[in-house]
Structures are given as C-alpha cells and as structure tokens.
Amino acid sequence: MNQNEAFNQIVLRFIDAYVELHLEINSTIVMAQFPIARTKVSSLMTRYLEDKPSNLRYVAARQRYLKGLSFERQFLEKDQSALAYLQAIELAYKPYTDAKK
Numbered sequence: 385m386n387q388n389e390a391f392n393q394i395v396l397r398f399i400d401a402y403v404e405l406h407l408e409i410n411s412t413i414v415m416a417q418f419p420i421a422r423t424k425v426s427s428l429m430t431r432y433l434e435d436k437p438s439n440l441r442y443v444a445a446r447q448r449y450l451k452g453l454s455f456e457r458q459f460l461e462k463d464q465s466a467l468a469y470l471q472a473i474e475l476a477y478k479p480y481t482d483a484k485k
Contacts, residue, residue, distance in 0.1 A: 395420065395428050396459040398473055401466035403440065403451050410448035417477055432458065 385393075395418060402409050411425040429449070433440060435458050440449035460469060 392428060392431075393459060394418075394473070395425075396432055397469060399429070399432055400457045400460035401469040401473075403449070403455065404457065404460075404466040405470065407451045408446075408448050409440070417473065419477075 395414065398414065398417065399409060402413065411422050411429070414420060414425045414428075415422060436454075436456060438452045438454045439456065439458065441452055442449050460466065
C-alpha cells in the first residue's frame with residue numbers, strides 16, 4: 385500500500401467512525417479535519433458508497449449525508465472504538481486543524 389492509499393484508508397475509516405457517532409457527515413467536516421480538497425473528499429465519498437450505498441443517504445436540504453438504517457462499518461475494524469479512532473485522528477492532525485483557525 386502506497387502513501388496515498390494509506391491516507392485514503394485513514395479518511396474512509398474516519399467517515400465510518402464519524403457517521404457512527406454523529407449520524408451524519410459532509411465534505412466540510414472531512415476538509416476541516418484533513419488537509420484535503422473538496423474534489424478528493426467527493427471521490428472518497430463515492431468510493432465509500434460503492435461498497436454499501438445504503439450506509440448513507442444524501443439529504444439535499446441539509447447538504448449532508450445521513451446515516452442509513454442499515455449502516456455497517458466498511459473500513460473501520462469492527463472491534464475498534466469509533467470514539468477512540470476519532471480522538472486519535474484529532475491528535476494526529478491537530479497541527480493541521482490548529483493552523484486553519
């Protein structure tokens with residue numbers, strides 16, 4: 385796995401964890417956490433939805449994806465805590481998120 389694919393996996397796991405805990409996600413949330421452009425977020429969301437489209441449903445009025453009724457993690461390990469993963473990502477990318485403030 386190259387560096388780009390490893391980063392993609394980190395973001396896809398973030399989507400799993402964030403949706404599980406917060407019940408929704410959009411590109412702004414992902415871009416606020418990672419040094420990533422909207423086009424890259426869009427391509428990763430498309431990839432995320434390819435495996436299990438019922439995981440998320442887009443609500444145009446809210447401009448975000450909501451957790452689907454049949455949500456199942458696709459990338460985050462089943463035995464891994466979603467909260468612990470989000471906390472680890474926050475620590476790892478804190479210098480980036482702090483620089484944006």
